[in-house]
Amino acid sequence: MFxxxxxxxxxxxxxxxxxxxxxxxxxxxxxxxxxxxxxxTTLFKSLMGILxxxxxxxxxxxxxxxxxxxxxxxxxxxxYVPQGRMIFPTMTVQENIETGLEKSxxxxxxxxxxxxxxxxxxxxxxxxxxxxxxxxxxxxxxRALVTNPKVLLLDEPTEGIQPSIIKDIAKVLNEIRKMREIxxxxxxxxxSFTMExxxxxxxxxxxxxxxxxxRGEVDAAQIKKYLSV
Amino acid sequence: xxxxxxxxxxxxxxxxxxxxxxxxxxLLLMALGLAIIFGQMGVINMAHGEFMMVGAYxxxxxxxxxxxxxMVNSYFVFAIIAAFILAFLIGYLVExxxxxxxxxxxxxxxxxxxxxxxxxxxxxxxxxxxxxxxxELPEWLLGSFKPTADIDIxxxxxxxxxxxxxxxxxxxxxxxxxxxxxRVRATVQNRVMASAVGINTQKVDRLTFALGxxxxxxxxxxxxxxxxxxxxxxxxxxxxSFMVVVFGGxxxxxxxxxxxxxxxxxxxxxxxxxxxxMGKVATLMTIVIILMMRxxxxxxxxxxx
Numbered sequence: 001m002f003x004x005x006x007x008x009x010x011x012x013x014x015x016x017x018x019x020x021x022x023x024x025x026x027x028x029x030x031x032x033x034x035x036x037x038x039x040x041t042t043l044f045k046s047l048m049g050i051l052x053x054x055x056x057x058x059x060x061x062x063x064x065x066x067x068x069x070x071x072x073x074x075x076x077x078x079x080y081v082p083q084g085r086m087i088f089p090t091m092t093v094q095e096n097i098e099t100g101l102e103k104s105x106x107x108x109x110x111x112x113x114x115x116x117x118x119x120x121x122x123x124x125x126x127x128x129x130x131x132x133x134x135x136x137x138x139x140x141x142x143r144a145l146v147t148n149p150k151v152l153l154l155d156e157p158t159e160g161i162q163p164s165i166i167k168d169i170a171k172v173l174n175e176i177r178k179m180r181e182i183x184x185x186x187x188x189x190x191x192s193f194t195m196e197x198x199x200x201x202x203x204x205x206x207x208x209x210x211x212x213x214x215r216g217e218v219d220a221a222q223i224k225k226y227l228s229v
Numbered sequence: 230x231x232x233x234x235x236x237x238x239x240x241x242x243x244x245x246x247x248x249x250x251x252x253x254x255x256l257l258l259m260a261l262g263l264a265i266i267f268g269q270m271g272v273i274n275m276a277h278g279e280f281m282m283v284g285a286y287x288x289x290x291x292x293x294x295x296x297x298x299x300m301v302n303s304y305f306v307f308a309i310i311a312a313f314i315l316a317f318l319i320g321y322l323v324e325x326x327x328x329x330x331x332x333x334x335x336x337x338x339x340x341x342x343x344x345x346x347x348x349x350x351x352x353x354x355x356x357x358x359x360x361x362x363x364x365e366l367p368e369w370l371l372g373s374f375k376p377t378a379d380i381d382i383x384x385x386x387x388x389x390x391x392x393x394x395x396x397x398x399x400x401x402x403x404x405x406x407x408x409x410x411x412r413v414r415a416t417v418q419n420r421v422m423a424s425a426v427g428i429n430t431q432k433v434d435r436l437t438f439a440l441g442x443x444x445x446x447x448x449x450x451x452x453x454x455x456x457x458x459x460x461x462x463x464x465x466x467x468x469x470s471f472m473v474v475v476f477g478g479x480x481x482x483x484x485x486x487x488x489x490x491x492x493x494x495x496x497x498x499x500x501x502x503x504x505x506x507m508g509k510v511a512t513l514m515t516i517v518i519i520l521m522m523r524x525x526x527x528x529x530x531x532x533x534x
Contacts, residue, residue: 050425069429070425074424074425079426080425080426087422088414091414091418095411102427102428147426147427
């Protein structure tokens with residue numbers, strides 16, 4: 001479904017991602033864990049084509065995305081929820097979601113989006129910038145979902161969000177996977193959140209994958225050790 | 230007051246107020262194009278006045294044709310459309326060849342567009358001559374209303390006002406009610422994120438710039454109804470238009486309208502009672518003071534960031 005082979009990313013002369021390869025199946029949630037500065041965000045940005053990268057393969061559903069522009073990657077089935085949400089602050093909630101409807105024929109927001117995020121329906125006339133952090137996170141997920149992705153990338157969705165909302169987000173992500181049977185790839189530092197959603201956990205360190213576990217076989221103590229500074 | 234009777238002052242206020250309204254319309258038309266390009270894209274387009282002149286010369290050229298084929302009464306509508314299309318196309322080309330390479334270097338855009346404005350001025354001079362030319366106006370644009378014996382309201386002024394209103398509404402509907410406007414606003418607020426939700430931001434830039442130039446073209450065509458056109462006429466208005474955009478708060482349509490209105494009225498009424506330059510000084514002083522208190526302009530949009 002989603003396959004990346006030998007991905008390399010450099011900032012100028014210094015390489016920060018050293019030949020990563022991974023696969024994720026349809027209806028699978030993959031978590032990439034690691035401390036700050038280990039290359040998670042760089043990995044996600046390069047997957048979206050925001051940062052230039054080299055890879056021998058970046059396949060989504062049999063289509064190669066190497067050298068494809070960011071907006072075309074979206075059309076081919078990638079969707080991105082960036083770290084820090086990055087919603088459009090002076091546009092209303094409704095308009096924010098509508099920006100994701102670029103390739104769909106209608107401007108109507110599908111009902112299931114508001115069913116997933118009832119709070120966004122209540123707030124649809126408000127400016128995105130006036131929402132709380134958790135609401136903005138839900139908005140960013142909704143905006144990514146209306147593009148009808150095959151692969152959904154979420155970069156640290158729990159960062160700066162209060163614990164009760166983190167639980168909600170985990171529930172929503174599980175629901176999305178059940179409804180749409182898509183691939184979800186999430187980068188995270190919070191193990192408890194990851195354990196609720198991920199089928200597989202990969203630990204990343206200094207631009208390399210150093211550890212991989214199925215959810216059932218996770219040794220929490222060891223992963224915590226990787227994550228501690 | 231100043232040796233006038235109250236009655237006369239009243240009439241002066243109405244007439245100067247109205248001439249302020251025509252100035253407002255021209256400023257608004259120019260500033261709208263600029264607000265789109267500068268306010269939305271952050272590009273300081275020093276050649277904006279010359280794009281206005283593209284529209285003006287198009288109108289003049291069409292009027293010459295109209296005289297030849299005896300269509301003086303109906304050509305003006307087509308002249309406006311032609312002015313828009315021509316300025317739009319030139320803007321599109323300029324964005325593609327020049328501006329898009331400079332988005333990350335705003336000061337270089339300033340220089341490059343200034344150079345472009347000189348090139349365009351010389352092109353006008355070489356092809357239309359250095360003398361000012363004016364369009365042959367259709368009869369329905371000449372003359373004036375006389376609501377009372379002492380008040381004169383020129384029809385061409387009314388026409389420019391109506392045109393400004395139509396274009397403003399058009400820009401409003403484009404920016405806030407259409408898919409294209411949504412793309413523009415998303416790109417402006419966060420270019421990277423806009424492309425990550427599937428928007429082709431390079432195309433958006435090109436169309437936005439061209440649209441701003443097209444509107445400048447329309448304002449140039451409108452301008453021919455109230456004044457004659459020379460190669461450097463556009464550069465006279467560029468400072469005022471920038472003032473309008475900055476004072477109104479970049480990226481705010483309401484702000485642009487309000488500030489165009491305020492500046493035009495202040496200049497027009499003050500210039501009658503003081504000398505022309507003192508009127509300008511007084512207006513500028515006020516703007517500077519207000520901008521010191523509100524650096525983001527009159528109508529900056531308030532959100533958490």
